[in-house]
Amino acid sequence: MAPDLRVKAVVRPPRQGGGESDRGEAVDSDEEWVDSAAESSGTSSSTGTGSSTSKQRRSDASGTLHTTQSGEEPVVIAPPPEKTEFDSWGALDAYLKAYSAETYQSFRVRTNNKVTTRNKKIQDCGSTKPLVPEEWVYYSKTFVCTSAGMYKPRGKGKRKRQESRALDCDVQINACVQVTDSAAAVPTFGLRITAARLEHNHLLSKHSFEHYPHIRTAMEPELAGTVSELVKAGAKKKRILQFIHENSSCNPTSQDVHNLVRKLKKQTHTTQTSAKRLKQWMAEFTDEPGNVGGVFVDSVHDKTVATCITLQTKHMREIFDRFPEVVMIDATH
Structure with missing residues (x-):
């Protein structure tokens, strides 16, 4: 049976405890992977009957978004990634590209931690954890929705921005290099998706996905x-x-x-400086058999300035050898 990739819509469950302050907290890369769709299934079943009285339907290529009469913030839950283990960061990037095209999501890298930084922390604290091989380059990355964050106006308010892609969407995917075989004498490392929060606060449609600049x-x-x-x-x-x-x-x-x-x-049409063009031309000129050239420089006010340029072609040198008593100089001052 083929997996169901349709986007499901439920109502965002009320947040407990910290309120708005908990919203900006990032998911730890070392956490185990959690299916956000499974966590919200209970809430979606309990609110389904209440939303049937008054619904506003907005069609898109992936599913239907429902808003409740009470005006609670709707949530669009994207299907979780089917593959969570990879051999390299390139394989993860390729999978996320295909996964984004199937589910109409768009991700960007928000933060990344390098292997050198991770190994330094392990050595400084005296931990017994194995060091991550440096060929991985990056130890962890956090991918966020392209609508993450809030728009911060930098103008004086004379021309207010009418629209912005930043919608404070808190969707993110965490990937981390971890030990895959701890029982082995030499630890084997692999790349895993350790956490996936997939509750969007905006529509996921084919129309909007195809109009992202990096897609179109x-x-x-x-x-x-x-x-x-x-x-x-x-x-x-x-x-x-x-x-x-x-x-x-x-x-x-x-x-x-x-x-x-x-x-x-x-x-x-990227233009080079005159000094670079002269150096390149002189190198090409002297590469010809028999040609001789040179650039004389001097220091003027702590700057290196070309003061004299000499050029002799092969034919000029042959003529001078035949008639040494005649010297002809073509100079430009």
Whole structure:
């Protein structure tokens, strides 16, 4: 039987104890993995009858969101990841990319702890825990929803921001490098998802997912190379946008194409300083057999300044050897 990947909607259970202060606390990476959908199943069954009297239905590609008459904050619970153990951080990134596309979630890395920092803590406190191999590079990472955090205005209020992606969504996934075989003489390490909080306070829909900038502009390497050639050939932005729509599944806007063209032009026409261009040209000139050149520099006000540049081609040297009594100098001051 195929797994049910539809998004389920329930009402957020009331928080006990600390209230709002507990909301910002991060889940410890060393905790065991907990299925948030299972924790909220009891609450969803108890509130289902009350919400049947007055419901506001908003359709999306993954499921239906229900809001209760009492006005309590709705919660959209995404299905938990089916795979929780990985061989590398690259394998985890690839799985999260596929998992996000299936469930219409978008994650970003909020924090990461390196292996060197973790091993230093173990050594400083005199712990008997085995040191994490340095080839892992990162000991743990915390992935949060792209709608996490709150918008902090930095202006003076003259032009208020009308919308923001930051919705204070507290969804996060913790991954950590742990010992997978503690009984072995030499400990074996593996990457595990240690905690997953998947209660979103916003809709999860295919429409909103496909309009995230990193999704709608995700082009294949072959297509990106073709677009780069079109930019070099002077193709118009409208034609480039049409080409991308016809040859890929991504859906960039005209502004995305404008930014892409500007980025490609900046990479292509990056100008070097005159000193670097002179050094590169002199190296290419002297690589030719028979050519001789040099740059004389002097220190002026604690700065190295080129004062004289000499150039002699192979033909010039041959003529001078034949007619040494005639000296011709072409100089520019």
